[in-house]
Amino acid sequence: MPEPISCAEIVELVTEYLEGALVPDDRTRFEEHLLNCEGCTDYLAQMRETIRVTGQLTEEAIGPSAMEALLSAFRTWKKR
Amino acid sequence: MEAAKESAVGASAEDLQAIEALRAGDEAVFSGLVDRYGGALLRLAQSYVRDRPTAEEVVQEAWIGLLQGIHRFEGRSSLKTWLFRILVNCARARARKDSRSVPFSSLFDEASEPGEPAVDPERFLEAGHRQAGHWSTPPAKWHEDPELAALSAETLAFVKAAIDDLPGAQRQVIALRDVQGFTSAEVCNMLGISDTNQRVLLHRARSKVRRALEQQLDRG
Numbered sequence: 423m424p425e426p427i428s429c430a431e432i433v434e435l436v437t438e439y440l441e442g443a444l445v446p447d448d449r450t451r452f453e454e455h456l457l458n459c460e461g462c463t464d465y466l467a468q469m470r471e472t473i474r475v476t477g478q479l480t481e482e483a484i485g486p487s488a489m490e491a492l493l494s495a496f497r498t499w500k501k502r
Numbered sequence: 503m504e505a506a507k508e509s510a511v512g513a514s515a516e517d518l519q520a521i522e523a524l525r526a527g528d529e530a531v532f533s534g535l536v537d538r539y540g541g542a543l544l545r546l547a548q549s550y551v552r553d554r555p556t557a558e559e560v561v562q563e564a565w566i567g568l569l570q571g572i573h574r575f576e577g578r579s580s581l582k583t584w585l586f587r588i589l590v591n592c593a594r595a596r597a598r599k600d601s602r603s604v605p606f607s608s609l610f611d612e613a614s615e616p617g618e619p620a621v622d623p624e625r626f627l628e629a630g631h632r633q634a635g636h637w638s639t640p641p642a643k644w645h646e647d648p649e650l651a652a653l654s655a656e657t658l659a660f661v662k663a664a665i666d667d668l669p670g671a672q673r674q675v676i677a678l679r680d681v682q683g684f685t686s687a688e689v690c691n692m693l694g695i696s697d698t699n700q701r702v703l704l705h706r707a708r709s710k711v712r713r714a715l716e717q718q719l720d721r722g
Contacts (some may be wrong), residue, residue, distance in 0.1 A: 423646070427637060428626075428634070429626060429637050430619075430621070430623070430626045430636075431635065432705070433619075433620045433621045433709075434620055434705075436620070436705070436709075437704055437705035437708060437709075438705075441686060441701055441704075442698025443529075443697075443701060444702055445554055448517055459636075459637075459638030461636075461637035461641060461652065461699045462637075464640065464642070464643050465621075465640075467642045467643070467644060467645060468536075468641050468644050468707060468712055468715075468716070469641075469712055471644045471645075471650060471694045471710040471715075472711050472715055473593060473680050473708065474630070474663055475619075475650070475653065475658070475715065476661060476665070476676065476680040476681060476708075477658070477680055477681065477683070477713060478653060478658060479658060479661065479662055479665075479681050481540075481541030481542040481545060481681075482541045483540060483541050484537075484540035484541055484544060484561075484656075485515040485535050486534065488540070488558055488562075489533065489536060490541070490545075491562060492532075492533075492536050492540075492562060492565055493533060495562060495565065495566055495569075496529060496565075496569065497529075497530050499528040499566065499569045499570070500529075
């Protein structure tokens with residue numbers, strides 16, 4: 423039997439787990455831990471939620487003067 | 503996320519059309535691209551250089567670089583990946599040039615420095631305890647949190663600020679992966695870092711954003 427993983431270790435392995443970067447043995451140990459640990463299951467859900475919320479961020483468009491400068495650069499490029 | 507999958511296999515039909523239009527000098531297509539990606543490019547540039555005017559110059563250089571290279575574009579990556587890669591190259595060159603005034607630390611340096619733990623060690627049972635390393639203060643159930651379900655502008659602004667507070671390389675990786683939806687392979691290629699370093703930086707960035715979000719939800 424391999425050594426079980428602690429919760430403190432799970433929180434450091436979460437990204438490797440989500441990225442599919444754990445070797446099969448570690449992946450199995452990780453998943454076995456989750457089966458018996460509500461705290462880590464909730465932690466994994468929090469990480470997924472963090473990723474979802476980050477994915478909702480949008481970037482503001484650039485200002486009109488920056489756009490004007492770029493269009494002018496575009497026209498200069500076009501003339502060549 | 504769909505766009506990221508697409509770009510992993512190369513340029514889409516839409517990309518190729520846009521490229522053709524740019525080659526033909528279509529200004530509407532150009533300004534459409536600037537509208538779509540200008541803000542993201544500016545924020546990415548700001549993680550490399552000190553002030554906003556410099557970042558704006560870098561963004562302008564990147565667009566000019568794109569136009570100057572447009573005849574060489576072969577569609578092996580998506581237009582978006584190509585554009586962001588040009589930006590990273592311009593921003594890096596600029597940061598190196600200005601490094602006499604701004605300390606320039608490479609991505610590699612940042613990933614190889616020891617990081618802080620993802621979660622405050624005090625939230626786990628101490629060594630010597632029968633269940634050492636297990637949660638003493640377990641995380642909350644976020645699916646029951648109405649604030650996250652509704653996702654107010656305030657929460658989003660808070661997450662944005664938490665990302666802005668990250669060190670440069672972590673900020674670049676989380677912005678490219680989780681905000682822009684690029685794949686890990688694309689990000690490694692764009693930033694010129696190994697898979698492992700990319701993952702270390704992403705882990706630190708996501709862990710800090712999660713912690714910030716937790717503090718915000720506890721307050722609310």
